[in-house]
Amino acid sequence: MEESKALGFHTILDLYECNKLMLNDAQSLERIMLEAAELAQATIIKSHFHQFSPQGVSGSVIISESHFNIHTWPEFSYAAIDLFTCNSEMSSELAVKFIVEKLESKRHNINLLQRGMDYRAFKK
Amino acid sequence: MEESKALGFHTILDLYECNKLMLNDAQSLERIMLEAAELAQATIIKSHFHQFSPQGVSGSVIISESHFNIHTWPEFSYAAIDLFTCNSEMSSELAVKFIVEKLESKRHNINLLQRGMDYRAFKK
Numbered sequence: 001m002e003e004s005k006a007l008g009f010h011t012i013l014d015l016y017e018c019n020k021l022m023l024n025d026a027q028s029l030e031r032i033m034l035e036a037a038e039l040a041q042a043t044i045i046k047s048h049f050h051q052f053s054p055q056g057v058s059g060s061v062i063i064s065e066s067h068f069n070i071h072t073w074p075e076f077s078y079a080a081i082d083l084f085t086c087n088s089e090m091s092s093e094l095a096v097k098f099i100v101e102k103l104e105s106k107r108h109n110i111n112l113l114q115r116g117m118d119y120r121a122f123k124k
Numbered sequence: 125m126e127e128s129k130a131l132g133f134h135t136i137l138d139l140y141e142c143n144k145l146m147l148n149d150a151q152s153l154e155r156i157m158l159e160a161a162e163l164a165q166a167t168i169i170k171s172h173f174h175q176f177s178p179q180g181v182s183g184s185v186i187i188s189e190s191h192f193n194i195h196t197w198p199e200f201s202y203a204a205i206d207l208f209t210c211n212s213e214m215s216s217e218l219a220v221k222f223i224v225e226k227l228e229s230k231r232h233n234i235n236l237l238q239r240g241m242d243y244r245a246f247k248k
Binding site: 007045058062066071073077078082086107109111119120121 | 131132134136138140169170172174176182184186188190191193195197200201202204206208210231233235237239240241242243244245
């Protein structure tokens with residue numbers, strides 16, 4: 001019997017105690033997320049970053065069959081990030097380390113979700 | 125003492141046994157995800173959907189301070205979806221029900237993650 005495996009790898013990243021100024025700088029955040037995607041050896045299709053008023057940034061980097069997203073709350077020094085990849089060999093770990101360092105997060109939680117684990121259960 | 129609460133609400137949705145043809149139709153998927161965002165009373169900023177060859181679709185709907193994403197594997201009748209919102213009153217449940225019905229999923233898992241729960245722990 002073939003072993004069941006995930007189709008997608010979804011890293012959920014909560015970054016606390018970040019650099020507040022950085023969290024409110026859409027251009028810098030876009031550069032960081034694009035560089036993180038390159039570190040993960042991803043093929044970048046498109047990115048879109050949006051600056052909110054009075055503060056906060058939302059951004060998406062769409063990569064081949066995957067995405068990197070960020071939403072920031074500068075007022076709480078917090079960023080919610082998720083990195084979705086379809087390639088287990090993709091170096092999400094490098095991307096995570098890079099983002100944590102660039103946002104100067106002093107405390108963070110990482111949660112790796114394996115997506116689509118049960119796709120074989122009722123295979124037609 | 126003020127009760128801690130989440131900053132973001134992240135619904136992780138694994139849809140199995142979907143309609144394969146629907147999962148490979150980027151235009152229909154974009155319409156479904158945009159309508160789901162409207163059902164959740166979201167303010168849509170932008171959407172981007174990409175059709176892969178030979179099959180599969182990735183799509184992002186960027187909504188105010190939030191996102192709706194989908195990645196499909198028609199060959200396995202599977203779709204990985206995540207809906208991120210910053211508004212607890214936002215009707216993600218309606219959006220989830222709508223997407224499940226439109227993709228004709230016969231089996232699905234829903235996981236609600238509360239994001240940024242610990243932002244007050246070291247508030248400066």
